[in-house]
Amino acid sequence: MVGCAYKLAEGLLCESMPRRWAHTQGVAACARNLALLLGDRAAGLEAAAVLHDVGYAPSLVDTGFHPLDGARHLRTLNEVDDRVVRLVANHSFALLEAEERGLRSELADEFPLLDEPLLVDALAYCDMTTTPDGGRTTSEERVGEILGRYGADSIVGRFIRRAAPVIYASVGRVRALADEAGFAL
Template identity: 70%
Template sequence: MWAYDLAQALLSDDLPRRWAHSQGVAGRARTLTAILGADAELLEAAAVLHDIGYSPRIVDTGFHPLDGARFLRNVEHVDERIVRLVAHHSCALLEAEERGLREELETEFPLEEPALVDALIYCDMTTTPDGTPTTTPARVAEIVGRYGPDSIVGRFIRRAEPDIHAAAQRVEGRLALA
């Protein structure tokens, strides 16, 4: 799939752990095929691409969802639904607010369908930095531990925590019914 090639080119050499995480998130996305139907491939592409904004080759604002989405839209001309998922992955609006970029993110990139937003949150927030499965509480704790509770990311992830858990529960509920 083209998305893997692009993500690998941007992440594997400079950020191998981020590349491992992205591959794990995409693997998790493949487990949701039963509940996503025709959108399964779209989610998998967004999953493997969600963190490309960390690539030193495309960093602009330093806010990876915005930088990644702009690159996908402006340089790669990727499907707008994938771009919107990357822009808003894992409650990005709350982090954008912490960074003073909420209006930019909201104005440039409308939200995607809620079920897909939930699915990408689930995939990202149930995958460790090394690409292995985890739980949302463990993932949030890991992020706070890595960045510190008083950092922008630490503050944002604590604010987003209820939404992250709720999204994961909605996805798990859909999976149980499938």
């Protein structure tokens, strides 16, 4: 599944959105680094990490809300399991942004939040500690970068301001788990 995920994401993002592809590769690298913490769930996290932003691909844009657009496409593919699709649909607290866009019920009804808090936190950690160019950063810097790029009063700006406390808490839980395991992030 992971190999197919890379091939799919690269095909959708590499040429049309090279910066988004760089971010995606950084998020996936972060997910690979969490493999020892996640055990048998590591491959699912890595697949979701490499697929999390495919909804930005011009050929997939429908609603303009990338978690929903990406997940709708992914659920049509036999190679992508439901767990990964639901992680993509709900990555980085997407329900809060869906609410800002008037799409909360669509997202929640079509792609219920996965009841695996560690995977949800791990994907948020990977996404929200990776720069747009694929480098490592803090979640605070990442939230600030998003606010600066979109503006505080935009849909994304309103969402990220609302989501910041839960993003920081999610990142904190992953860091705490890593510390408990003696694992350096």
